[in-house]
Amino acid sequence: MTKTSADMRHHKKPIISPLRYPGGKAALYPRLREIVRTNSMTSGTYVEPYAGGAGAALGLLVTDQVRRIVINDLDPAVYAFWRATKENAAEISKLIHSVDLTVREWSRQKEIYLTAPRDDYLKLGFATFYLNRTNRSGVLNGGPIGGMDQTGKYKIDARFNRETLSERFRLISLHAKRITVTNTDGLALIKKYSKMDDALIYADPPYFEKAGSLYLNSFTDAHHAALAKCLNSVKDSKWLLTYDNVPQVANLYSDRRRELFSLNYSAHRVTKANEIMVFSDSLTLS
Known part of the structure; x- marks a missing residue:
């Protein structure tokens, strides 16, 4: 029914x-x-x-x-993100505030995403997060918001509010002991x-x-x-x-x-x- x-x-x-x-x-x-x-x-x-x-x-x-x-x-990349979030939220927050929001950095993070060791959770996890926040619709195998030439209506930083995202990681870290992450x-x-x-x-x-x-x-x-x-x-x-x-x-x-x-x-x-x-x-x- x-x-x-x-x-x-x-x-x-x-x-x-x-x-x-x-x-x-x-x-x-x-x-x-x-x-x-x-x-x-x-x-x-x-x-x-x-x-x-x-x-x-x-x-x-x-x-x-x-x-x-x-x-x-x-997905090993998504798992790496959640593993890093549970164990290294403070480190991710530091990276959020320092990382460049440019096509050049996007290309670097894309390369990390494709080639980083699957057990380097922080490196792979952050690259996964970076692409998710800077790609069109958050699709990991998509292209950057605004295109490679950044001529679109919205630019690569449109969905990357550093303060808001950092606060989300801080909040999750408060409950980390109650989270189990598996692959x-x-x-x-x-x-x-x-x-x-x-x-x-x-x-x-x-x-x-x-x-x-x-x-x-x-x-x-x-x-x-x-x-x-x-x-x-x-x-x-x-x-x-x-x-x-x-x-x-x-x-x-x-x-x-x-x-x-x-x-x-x-x-x-x-x-x-x-x-x-x-x-x-x-x-x-x-």
Whole structure:
């Protein structure tokens, strides 16, 4: 059964994540907060197997809606960013204030992003962050805002407010001990935390449509099917899932409750997209 949700809009939401993500889910904070409270999960662990910008997770953490969060991303560059954020937020803040916002520096950071050792978390993580904040729509494999010749309406520094970004890292650092950062397969993480009574899993995988241009780790049909098999097999655990509203979702999750919602979506242009949320059987919905 599918219903339309109107209570996901027109609410204030904390903006904590330093990353820009197309289709980021920080806007779902009010709905997720409601689910956490309704299911008495405020002392539990909130898990994002496909974290990306982790906007919703960080919002729930810093407002004390949950006790702990798990940020997981299989992309080694995104993982390096979150690992560095947890362990070296002060160093990142220093770099934010000193780094040049020029095409020359952009090219240098791009080279670091492509060639830095995967375990040099600070170097790779900062390069990932730099490109995310200076690229069009935050897409890591895109070009700089304003173009290489900087003749566009907006320039490379348009989304790089040093003070605002530094404050976000400072705020995250205050809660670092309550953050777990992992770099593992999403299905393995779901299987692990689905066994824990105090865990709420929010899966936000790469979507069916346009995923290839937005995510470095896109899903094939087989990946989508494997995720559905995994989640449906733990229907009595507490989890929810968001997807683009395509027929495949209704087919893969035909036995689960589903709910339509709208989000503003920014990738090259701002649009409002209808998406769908799927719920495990054990979640209580108000």
